[in-house]
Amino acid sequence: MKKQRGQTVTDKIIDTAEKLFYNQGYNLTGINQVIAEADIAKASLYKHFESKADLLLAYIQRFHQEWLERIEARINKEPDPKQKLLTIFDHMSERQLSREYQGCAFVKANNEAGQNDERVLAEIQNAKRDFKALIEKLVINSGHKKMLTDQELTEMIFLMTEGGIVAASIFKQGEDLQSAKKIIEKLI
Template sequence: MIKQRGQVVADKILDTAERLFFKQGYNMTGINQVIEEADIAKASLYKHFESKTDLLLAYLQRTHERWFDKLGGDVNKVTDPREKLLVLFDYHRERQLKNGYSGCRFIKANDEAGMSDERVLAEIQKAKQHLKDFIAELVINSGHQKLLTDKELTDLIFMMLDGGIVAASIFKQADDLQSARAIIQKLL
């Protein structure tokens, strides 16, 4: 399938914004830098994104879709229902290693823009809730030992994943995600 010219330009802008927002942060990235590094005209940017916040929202939506597609693909490669839960930790660990322990794109965006813009906060909450719902479905289907309720195990896994990501970004290692995986494995 051949992309339309407008989509090619929009993707070029989003690719540039994604790299810059993730590397240097939303607040430290100016629209002029995005325009310059994407090598586009200012009018092209505003044709696709009315504001910097609209660009951030598009970045978050695309990131969520791509991230979740990859996660779902990794989980679906495994047949054992309990192992599927452990793949969540493996996936998060792999992402931290690949991205130099740079944390979570959604947590970063929330810290910078989620508190001041309801649309950004809603998009971040949507992504995080999607993950939590996905975990809940895996927990229900896992046949775990029932040392915790399904909701308690879901909440614990969710918090351990996000906590492990934060720890990885602070300590520049993924040991806490590996430890979290081992703890959850004992509860399964």
């Protein structure tokens, strides 16, 4: 991991945890590995995070915020309301490609820690609710054909993106996300 000048210790720790938790999993990542790869003292880690679960929560919270900012920035580049909806699928395809089709960070964290830590589960649920709310806003403003209600189209897009990410992870390709995009294109 490339160290940035002026990077805070907290960011350094979370950056390291993000890489490790996403790539090898929360349960397989030991706190000593985070300390070693972040190149910090053990006391520094515990000064900022009381436990490994607190570190996971901080990573999920930051990832949630950054993820939302990235997708909104991408959508806002599109002037056409219908294209804004379709851009979601392109964004998800590109993110999966850049992350080597390893799936959704939120789902991965949920599978390992969401059942045991209510805070982690709540943050993951908030992230997914925020995504669904973003889709709903775009659906309402899209002027779609009304073959489905706004709520039905929102649910369909949400479930198709979530399923497309799972398929991308399993088949190591983004074709299913692009197929979902083509279906939604017919409905809007």
